[in-house]
Every structure is written in C-alpha cells, then in structure tokens.
Amino acid sequence: MQEAPRSGPGSPRSLRQANRKRVLAALADGEVLSQADLARATGLAASTVSALVRELADAGDVLFERRGSGRSSQLIRLSTPPGLVVGLDHGRRHLAAAVAGMDGEILADARMRISDELPATESMVELSALLDRVLAAAGRSRAEVHRGALALPAPVDISSGRLGSTEILPRWGGIEPAALAQDVLGFPVSVHNDTNVGAVGEARLGAGRGVSHFAYIWVSEGLGAGLILNDTLYAGISGIAGELGHTLQRAETGALCRCGNRGCLETVVSTPAVLALLEPQLGRLASFDEVLERIASGDPLCRRVLAQTGRHIGVAVTNLVNLINPQRVIVGGELSSAGEVLLEPIRQMVSQYAIPSAAERVEIVLSELGKRSEVLGAAKVALTEHRVQRMNAEFVDA
Numbered sequence: 001m002q003e004a005p006r007s008g009p010g011s012p013r014s015l016r017q018a019n020r021k022r023v024l025a026a027l028a029d030g031e032v033l034s035q036a037d038l039a040r041a042t043g044l045a046a047s048t049v050s051a052l053v054r055e056l057a058d059a060g061d062v063l064f065e066r067r068g069s070g071r072s073s074q075l076i077r078l079s080t081p082p083g084l085v086v087g088l089d090h091g092r093r094h095l096a097a098a099v100a101g102m103d104g105e106i107l108a109d110a111r112m113r114i115s116d117e118l119p120a121t122e123s124m125v126e127l128s129a130l131l132d133r134v135l136a137a138a139g140r141s142r143a144e145v146h147r148g149a150l151a152l153p154a155p156v157d158i159s160s161g162r163l164g165s166t167e168i169l170p171r172w173g174g175i176e177p178a179a180l181a182q183d184v185l186g187f188p189v190s191v192h193n194d195t196n197v198g199a200v201g202e203a204r205l206g207a208g209r210g211v212s213h214f215a216y217i218w219v220s221e222g223l224g225a226g227l228i229l230n231d232t233l234y235a236g237i238s239g240i241a242g243e244l245g246h247t248l249q250r251a252e253t254g255a256l257c258r259c260g261n262r263g264c265l266e267t268v269v270s271t272p273a274v275l276a277l278l279e280p281q282l283g284r285l286a287s288f289d290e291v292l293e294r295i296a297s298g299d300p301l302c303r304r305v306l307a308q309t310g311r312h313i314g315v316a317v318t319n320l321v322n323l324i325n326p327q328r329v330i331v332g333g334e335l336s337s338a339g340e341v342l343l344e345p346i347r348q349m350v351s352q353y354a355i356p357s358a359a360e361r362v363e364i365v366l367s368e369l370g371k372r373s374e375v376l377g378a379a380k381v382a383l384t385e386h387r388v389q390r391m392n393a394e395f396v397d398a
Contacts, residue, residue, distance in 0.1 A: 016052075019044055023052050024061065024078070028387040032065060032077040078387060084140055085386055086148040087379030088127060088181070089194060092116045092169075092221045095123065096375035097131040099138045102146075104204075104383055107138035109375055120172045124184040131185065145187045147389075149382035151194035151374045152177060153222060158239030161191050167259050168222075190385055194218070194374045195242055196235055198332060198367075199226025201377025203233075206368035207330045214326050216373070217244065219313065219342075220333035223266045229324065244316050245269070269312045271334050277305050288334050295341055303341055310342045314349025321354045321362050332367030339366065 026041040039049045053076055056062040065075045080103045089096040093116050098109035112130055114123060135142060155164030161178045163169055181189035199216035202208040208228060216226040223245030227234040235241050245266035246259050257264035271288045278285060281301055294302040317329055335342055347364050367373055
C-alpha cells in the first residue's frame with residue numbers, strides 16, 4: 001500500500017503548520033490569552049493547543065505570563081521583537097501621527113491643522129515632517145519603523161487600496177494613496193477608511209473595550225460608521241460598509257452632496273452643515289469651537305441647532321440599531337464635543353423609534369479617545385498587519 005505524503009496539502013506537517021498559524025493569528029491583535037481562550041478562539045482541541053504553545057514557546061514566538069494563581073493564570077502572548085509601527089490620520093483639515101512599540105504601547109502622538117486646499121503630495125510631505133517630530137519625542141528613529149497604516153476620510157476599496165469615490169476626496173483623484181505614502185515615508189503603508197480604524201481604536205483602547213458588537217459613529221466634516229461585529233471589524237465585500245453619511249434622506253430634492261448625489265444625510269449632519277445653519281443669525285463663524293463656547297454659555301440657538309442635528313443622527317442610528325442590534329453605539333468626531341446636547345436627542349430618537357427590545361439593550365455613549373480614535377486605531381491596525389505578515393513569512397519558511 002502506498003504511504004500518505006509527509007508534506008503537501010493534507011499531510012500531518014501541513015496540518016500542524018495550519019494549526020500553528022491559527023494559534024498565532026488568535027494572538028496577532030496583541031491579545032494575552034489562556035490556553036482555554038486559544039482553544040475557543042481556534043476551535044482546536046485543548047491538547048493540540050497545549051502542544052502547539054510549547055512548540056511556539058521553544059521557538060521564541062510566544063511568551064508566558066502569570067497573573068494570579070492556578071492553572072488559568074498562565075497566559076500566552078506573542079513575543080515582542082524590536083522595531084516600531086506608526087498610525088497616520090490624514091483628515092480634510094488635520095494630520096496626526098502616532099508611534100507604537102511592537103508590544104502595542106503608544107509611545108508618542110501629535111496632531112496639527114492643515115488647509116483643505118493642500119494637494120495630496122504636499123500634505124503627505126507635511127505628514128512625514130510631523131512623523132519625524134513624533135519619532136523624536138519618543139526618542140526613536142524612522143529606521144526602526146516596520147510599517148504604517150494611513151486613515152483617509154473617504155471609502156477605501158480594500159481589494160485595490162484605491163479610493164472608492166474620488167468625488168469625496170477630489171485632491172486625491174488619480175493617486176494610489178498607499179504608493180504615494182510609501183514613496184514619501186520610506187516604509188510599507190496600508191490605507192483604510194478613517195472611521196473603520198477609529199472603530200478599531202475604540203475597540204482596543206476606548207469605549208469599545210470588552211464589547212463584542214458596537215457601531216462607532218464619527219461626525220465631523222462628514223459622517224461615517226465603523227462596525228465591530230463579533231469582535232471583528234466589518235468592512236463589507238470591498239471595504240465600503242459604514243458610509244452612513246451617504247445614506248439618502250431626500251434623494252430628489254435634497255442639497256447636493258460632495259459625493260455627487262443629492263439628499264445625503266451628510267448634507268444636514270456635519271460641522272459645515274451646523275455652521276451654515278447658524279450663519280444667517282450669527283454671521284460667519286471661524287470654527288466649531290465658537291459653537292462649543294456658545295453652548296457652554298447657554299446660547300439657546302446653538303443648543304437648538306445641535307439638538308436638531310442630534311435628531312437627524314438619531315434617525316440614522318435608529319436604523320442602524322434595528323439592522324445590526326449592537327450592544328453599544330459610540331459617538332466621536334468634532335460634533336461629539338457638544339456632549340449630552342448632541343447625545344440626548346440621539347437617545348430619544350432611538351428610544352422612540354427603534355424596536356423596543358433592541359433599544360432597551362443598546363448604550364449610546366461618547367468616544368473615550370476623542371480626536372485620537374483614528375490615529376491610535378491606525379497604529380493598532382499597522383501592528384496587527386505586521387504580525388500577520390511576520391506569521392505568514394514564518395509559515396512559508398517552516
């Protein structure tokens with residue numbers, strides 16, 4: 001009788017490599033897990049996980065930690081190699097950069113304002129200079145950076161890395177963002193929708209910690225949603241899921257949106273929309289900070305306009321609650337600085353119009369990371385991507 005092949009698909013060696021990869025993938029986000037956690041996460045038998053963990057520890061790929069006493073107190077995490085990853089956030093009027101060690105610790109981050117007239121190449125040069133300042137603040141150098149992740153305020157097609165709509169970010173039309181970033185920065189860079197990485201930031205470091213199902217709503221110059229479902233970012237088949245600002249309100253008669261359609265929610269819910277509503281009475285306001293100052297002093301007009309904006313958001317959040325039944329909705333972005341003035345009307349709309357059993361279970365809260373959600377989330381995404389790349393390289397070499 002012919003012997004079964006010892007290598008190749010379906011062989012014991014191939015199966016062991018695949019199982020090893022599953023264990024490493026479960027740890028790739030920086031999780032510290034027990035062997036029982038790993039067995040649940042991978043679907044592997046406890047004895048298989050135990051043998052694989054010993055093998056990975058012997059190879060230096062994982063380390064053991066002890067917390068408390070008893071068998072369940074021995075936890076496993078990936079070993080920490082030297083080097084850095086960076087998170088980059090390129091907004092319409094701001095840039096931000098964050099530097100993280102390979103253990104996931106954020107070492108330094110900074111943010112600056114830019115003109116929304118700046119061409120893509122010039123703004124990337126500005127972002128490169130900002131990164132140098134952040135690296136200097138952390139006492140580190142660019143030579144240590146393995147890779148970065150760049151957040152952009154536009155839909156990003158995950159299959160191609162290109163913008164899903166050039167109308168939304170016209171100064172990036174015809175440009176491949178990842179190629180431009182890599183050319184300017186000198187290391188590999190992946191590109192993502194900013195609200196998606198903001199959701200990752202809240203999941204790892206903010207108001208989404210310990211929550212398996214939540215929506216992160218970002219309301220600033222635009223409106224988007226990042227969806228965490230079953231502890232995993234849901235981006236859709238091409239990465240466009242969560243474009244809440246471009247859901248239609250009045251398709252035929254609404255205001256023209258920057259995406260080219262009419263009547264998108266973003267035309268009535270954004271910082272420019274709020275400032276435009278206030279301008280006839282208050283004149284041209286320099287920024288949303290002036291609105292916040294007026295709200296703090298009790299200005300009834302500003303409070304009324306923000307409450308109206310909250311109700312518009314509340315309609316969209318109600319639809320979202322009915323569609324995905326989340327445990328939590330986290331509201332971030334510039335408009336969230338208005339706090340309960342914005343949040344309470346959202347809660348009222350959800351309470352009134354969502355399916356009661358869904359409305360009773362959902363919490364609507366403010367972001368804990370504020371303006372840092374996107375840049376810190378991008379750093380976490382870069383770290384996970386680097387670990388997966390490293391894991392895949394080891395799997396091929398094995």
